[in-house]
Amino acid sequence: MTSQDGNELVKKIIDAFKRGEFDVIAALVQKALDEGAEPVNLLDNGLTVGIRAVGEQFRRGEVYLPEMMMSAEAWQESIVLLDPLLTADNLTRKSTGKVVIGTVKGDIHSLGKNIVVTMLKAAGFDVIDLGEDVPASKFVEGAERHHADIIAASALMTTTMPQQKEIINHLDARGKRQDYYVIVGGGCTSAEWTKEIKADAYGETAAEAIALVEAYMESLKRGGRA
Amino acid sequence: MIAFRDIVARALNGPIISERDFELKLFVPTVRRIAKEYGVEYDPEILVPADDDQADQVWQAGLEFFLEVGVYCPDTERRITFTRDEVMCALDQDPGPIMFGSGVDRKVFPRRKPEDNTPPWCSLGAGGCAVSGEAILMSLVREYARNPSCNSITTPSLTRVDGQLIVAGSPLEVEGAIRNMVLAREALRQARRPGLPIVNGVATAVHAASHIAGLGYGIGSTDAMEIGAHHEMKVNFDSLNKVTYTLSRGVQIWAENGVILGGIAGGPATTAIVTAAYNLLDILVLRGSIQHPFPIHFNLRTTTSRDTLWVRSVSNQAISRNSWLPVANLGYVGAGPATKMALYETAAWITASVVSGGSIEAEGIAKNAHIDFTSPVEPYFAAEIAHAVTGMDRQEANQLVKALLEEYEQHLDDPPLGVRVQDCIDLESGEISSDFRKIYRCTRQEMIDKFGLDFKYPSMYL
Numbered sequence: 001m002t003s004q005d006g007n008e009l010v011k012k013i014i015d016a017f018k019r020g021e022f023d024v025i026a027a028l029v030q031k032a033l034d035e036g037a038e039p040v041n042l043l044d045n046g047l048t049v050g051i052r053a054v055g056e057q058f059r060r061g062e063v064y065l066p067e068m069m070m071s072a073e074a075w076q077e078s079i080v081l082l083d084p085l086l087t088a089d090n091l092t093r094k095s096t097g098k099v100v101i102g103t104v105k106g107d108i109h110s111l112g113k114n115i116v117v118t119m120l121k122a123a124g125f126d127v128i129d130l131g132e133d134v135p136a137s138k139f140v141e142g143a144e145r146h147h148a149d150i151i152a153a154s155a156l157m158t159t160t161m162p163q164q165k166e167i168i169n170h171l172d173a174r175g176k177r178q179d180y181y182v183i184v185g186g187g188c189t190s191a192e193w194t195k196e197i198k199a200d201a202y203g204e205t206a207a208e209a210i211a212l213v214e215a216y217m218e219s220l221k222r223g224g225r226a
Numbered sequence: 227m228i229a230f231r232d233i234v235a236r237a238l239n240g241p242i243i244s245e246r247d248f249e250l251k252l253f254v255p256t257v258r259r260i261a262k263e264y265g266v267e268y269d270p271e272i273l274v275p276a277d278d279d280q281a282d283q284v285w286q287a288g289l290e291f292f293l294e295v296g297v298y299c300p301d302t303e304r305r306i307t308f309t310r311d312e313v314m315c316a317l318d319q320d321p322g323p324i325m326f327g328s329g330v331d332r333k334v335f336p337r338r339k340p341e342d343n344t345p346p347w348c349s350l351g352a353g354g355c356a357v358s359g360e361a362i363l364m365s366l367v368r369e370y371a372r373n374p375s376c377n378s379i380t381t382p383s384l385t386r387v388d389g390q391l392i393v394a395g396s397p398l399e400v401e402g403a404i405r406n407m408v409l410a411r412e413a414l415r416q417a418r419r420p421g422l423p424i425v426n427g428v429a430t431a432v433h434a435a436s437h438i439a440g441l442g443y444g445i446g447s448t449d450a451m452e453i454g455a456h457h458e459m460k461v462n463f464d465s466l467n468k469v470t471y472t473l474s475r476g477v478q479i480w481a482e483n484g485v486i487l488g489g490i491a492g493g494p495a496t497t498a499i500v501t502a503a504y505n506l507l508d509i510l511v512l513r514g515s516i517q518h519p520f521p522i523h524f525n526l527r528t529t530t531s532r533d534t535l536w537v538r539s540v541s542n543q544a545i546s547r548n549s550w551l552p553v554a555n556l557g558y559v560g561a562g563p564a565t566k567m568a569l570y571e572t573a574a575w576i577t578a579s580v581v582s583g584g585s586i587e588a589e590g591i592a593k594n595a596h597i598d599f600t601s602p603v604e605p606y607f608a609a610e611i612a613h614a615v616t617g618m619d620r621q622e623a624n625q626l627v628k629a630l631l632e633e634y635e636q637h638l639d640d641p642p643l644g645v646r647v648q649d650c651i652d653l654e655s656g657e658i659s660s661d662f663r664k665i666y667r668c669t670r671q672e673m674i675d676k677f678g679l680d681f682k683y684p685s686m687y688l
Contacts, residue, residue, distance in 0.1 A: 064492045065524070066254045106394030106432070111457055111489050111524065158356040158385045158597065159394035159402075159432055188356060188595050205525060 009037060010046040017050030020063065022070040025050070026077040039085040042078075048124065051075050055122040058115075059207060065111065068118040075121055095126045097217040100142040101152040102130030103186075104163035109156040112186050115206040116152065123210050136166035143180050149220070150213050151180045156187035164189070165197040181216045185209055227316040230473060233306060233511055234466060240296070240304040248298045248305070249490050253459065256294050257496045260287045268494035270532055273627045274539045274578055276620035281340070281543035288502025288544065289313065295503075297511050300456070301463040308510060316509050320550040324515050326378055326478070328448040329421035333377055335516065337552045338583045340543045343617040346585035349425055349554055350605040351380030353590030356597045357647070358385055360405070364413040365653040369602035371417035372656065372686065375609040378450075380426040380587055381410040385597055394432045403431035403440035411444035425450040425480050425516075425554075425587075434467035447476045453512055454482035458490045458500055461511050469513055480554060481514030483507070487534055488524030494533040497521055501541035505549050517545065518587065520556040526638050527593045528560040530571040535627060538575060539582040539620075546583025554587050555579040557608075560637075562592035562644025563601035564662040567634045569669040572604055573677075574630040576611045581623035586612050591644070598646040603658060603666055603687055610670070614679040626677060658687060 009032040016025050025047075032042055054071040057063040099120055103113050110132050120127045128146050130138055143151050151171075155161045164184045171177040184194055185203040194202035201216070203209025243252065264287035269275070296307035324335045336344045350370045357363050363382050370379055384402045385392055392402045407424070414422050424445060431437045441451065451472045455461050472479055483504040485491045491500040501521050508514040521537040522529050529538065538555065545553055557575040561567035568591055579586055588608030592599040615623065634641075647653075650662045658666070666687050673679045 061488070065489045066250060066492065070250060108456065108462070111486055115524075157394065157432060158383070159392045159399055162391045162393045188597070190596060 009035070010042060013042070013046035014050040014053065017071055017074070018053050018057070020067055020070070022074040025074040026081065029078040029081050033081065033085065039082045043082055043086075047075055047078050051122040055119055065115060068115060072118040072121050096124035097149040097213065098126040098128070098146060099150040099152055099213065100128045100130060100139060100146060100148040101154075102134035102139060102142075103132040103154045103156075104160050104167070105133055105135045106163060107155050107157060107160035108132045109154070109186070112156070112206065113154040116154070116185070116203070116209050119206050119210050120213070123214060125213070136163060136170045139167045140170045140174060140176065144176070149181060149217065151182045152209065152213070153182070153184050154186040155184070155189060158188045161188060161193060164199065168197055168199060181213070183209060183212060227319050228308070228312050228510065230469070230513060234470075236306040237299040237302055237304060237461075237463075237466065240299070240302075240306050242304055243298070244303060245298065245300055253295055253490060254492070257291055257492065257499055260291050260294075261495045261499055263287070266495040266499060268533065268536055270536070271628075272624060273532065273535045273631070274581060274620050274624040275543070276624070278340075278543075278547065281540060281547055284498050284540050285502050285544035285548040287499045289506065291499055292503040292506045295459060297455075297507055298460040299462065300460055306461070306511060313506055313510070316506070317549060321515075324478070324552065326423035326425065326448060326450060327421050328423075331419055331421040331423065332448065335552055335554075336585065337546070337550065338585065339546050340583045341581060341617065341619050342583060345616050346580050346612050347377045347554060348375050348585070348609040348612055349378040349380055349587035350376045350609060351426070351587070352382035352600045353380060353556055353558065353587065353594055354426060355382050355590055355594050355600040356385045357382045357600070358598050360384065360409055361653055362598065362647060363406070364409050364416070365651070365656065366600065366602055366647065367410050367413035368417045369651070369656045370605060371414050371419045371422055373606050373609060375613060375683070376422065378423040378425040379410065379414065381406060381424060382600065399432060399436045400439045403436035404443045406431075407440045407444035421448070423449045426452040434464045434471070437468050438471050441471065441475060441477065445477060447478070450478045450480045450515065452480045452482050452518060455504065455507060455512065457486055459503065459507060461507070465512070473513055478515040479513055480516045480518040481508035481512035482518040482520075482556070484520040484522045484556070485537075486522055486524045487537060494537050498537045498540045498544070501537060502544045505545045505551055509549075509551050514551060517551050517553045518556055519553060520558060522558060526560060527558065527595065528571070528638060529557045530559055530575050530634070531638055532631060532635065535574060535578045535631070539578045542579055542582035542584040553584040555584045556587045556589070558590035558594055559604070560593055560641035561634070562596070562599045562642060563604065563647060564650045564659070564665055565642045565644045566665055566669050567637055567641055568604055568644065569607055569666070570630050570633040572608050573611045573673065574627050576608050577615045577618070577623050577627050577630070580612050580615050581618050581620055592641075596643065598648065599644060601647050601650055601658075601662075602656070603662065606685075606687060607666065607670070610681055610683070610685065611673070611679070613682045614673070629677060663687065
């Protein structure tokens with residue numbers, strides 16, 4: 001395959017993201033691989049650019065949550081195709097960081113958390129979504145099992161906010177508090193609440209949450225915590 | 227109408243589908259196709275449309291959407307579906323006058339049409355805002371009840387019991403739910419309006435167990451329980467348990483649904499269609515006496531953005547022209563207590579609701595996201611606006627809503643937080659601070675001088 005052919009397919013992948021044709025993306029990736037495209041090129045210049053474009057459309061109010069969810073699924077299906085080839089080439093996918101995320105115990109609200117999940121993926125994070133109604137211990141166990149950098153906990157109601165504090169308590173009890181950056185958000189949470197429970201950060205909006213965890217990962221690379 | 231036990235049977239035995247497929251393979255493509263088929267389009271320049279045909283198209287689109295998609299039960303991963311005959315039968319069976327309250331506060335909830343001259347029902351309160359203490363809750367409820375225009379109460383919710391933070395699902399939630407009701411009822415007695423109905427049931431309760439506990443301490447057949455669906459078109463066992471118990475106690479239901487604009491429901495046109503469809507869910511599944519919607523912006527977390535105001539108006543018109551189940555609109559403003567912006571926002575969403583055929587429940591302030599950031603003045607002002615715009619035609623209302631929007635739209639992404647209730651109200655006497663009084667007086671006068679409103683009654687806050 002010529003580099004021109006490869007670039008044409010990369011462009012098609014990006015266009016498919018932008019036009020909302022998510023069901024063809026994995027097939028385009030497979031076609032490009034079959035024709036000899038470099039997995040790294042498809043990932044960095046196709047999938048990543050495409051999913052970020054959807055994130056931008058969402059931020060501008062041009063598309064809505066379904067597009068975000070479908071773009072994340074298309075990304076995931078494509079990553080399944082690319083990961084073994086990257087490993088075979090002794091390459092690893094460049095991850096911005098690893099996040100364990102969920103809605104806390106007693107709370108079944110998922111919308112805000114799902115938006116953050118998709119935007120994290122678009123920003124290059126590996127995301128382990130624990131779902132809703134997640135006990136504090138599961139956040140900690142999930143973070144340990146997946147060697148996460150960040151724990152993100154969403155709570156919509158005043159009566160479920162204390163479960164965010166429970167995550168901090170469980171980390172303290174296991175002597176693991178310093179191992180993870182804990183960011184909270186949702187409904188009634190606030191910067192004051194974050195300070196009270198000794199979490200590391202508060203994301204009022206999804207975009208703010210992404211900016212904060214990106215800044216944290218940057219600070220890690222520089223050798224310190226944000 | 228189909229029996230409630232059949233709803234439960236369908237939740238247990240209906241067609242199986244995963245939640246993901248319900249959302250992305252069924253809900254999303256169906257609502258988008260139907261919006262195109264019925265030509266439902268959002269016009270950002272006409273926020274209160276005067277187009278009966280468009281309203282009826284939104285209703286028909288909502289009905290077709292409901293028939294195709296049904297209602298999802300996450301606990302069984304099944305759909306509760308209905309035939310056209312079942313839905314039409316439910317719409318035909320108007321239960322007659324819907325009444326709440328007792329004694330002198332017993333009233334008929336009006337069924338209004340767009341541009342109706344009948345005053346709307348004014349349910350006043352905190353929209354469930356969390357407060358830090360029992361004294362604050364009681365003070366607020368006394369103040370809501372002091373307003374003669376108040377037809378029912380929506381209480382704040384407690385965050386602590388005996389100094390401990392209430393944790394969902396714990397005994398503290400059960401105790402908080404009971405205490406919430408006992409305190410609210412006593413506050414209404416102190417205001418000499420013991421028969422004023424409480425319509426949000428047990429604000430502090432999240433789970434069915436707490437709802438049921440609170441119901442035993444001050445909620446009767448003249449009040450109402452607020453029971454909600456989940457985003458979007460989903461009803462879980464917890465909600466069905468609440469319905470089961472509430473119906474068994476002979477208590478009426480305000481069926482709550484806040485469709486999220488920007489969420490699964492998508493943009494304004496499809497959000498309006500889903501809001502109309504919820505009217506049918508509320509009749510058939512939640513067994514509501516009232517539909518209690520709050521179409522809310524996913525990012526701004528208010529019901530006062532340009533697009534949510536349009537959704538509010540269009541869906542109210544669609545429902546009020548076609549269904550017997552009346553609407554009590556719940557609103558959330560972005561700005562906090564004692565700010566001019568909160569009053570502008572209030573005036574905008576109340577106007578869009580009342581002129582479009584709805585009644586009101588006012589309101590959540592500062593997005594209902596901050597403990598104690600609430601006050602009785604904004605709900606009072608909401609009732610004043612509701613009466614002032616009753617009978618206004620839709621073209622005039624459209625101009626008014628757009629003019630109000632100009633005053634605050636650019637600040638919606640970073641609204642002023644305002645002040646806590648204890649910093650702007652004397653909790654014992656109910657006197658408002660001089661700063662707040664100035665803001666209220668100035669904005670109320672502006673409504674008369676600049677926006678041409680005619681307030682029907684003297685204000686108790688002047």
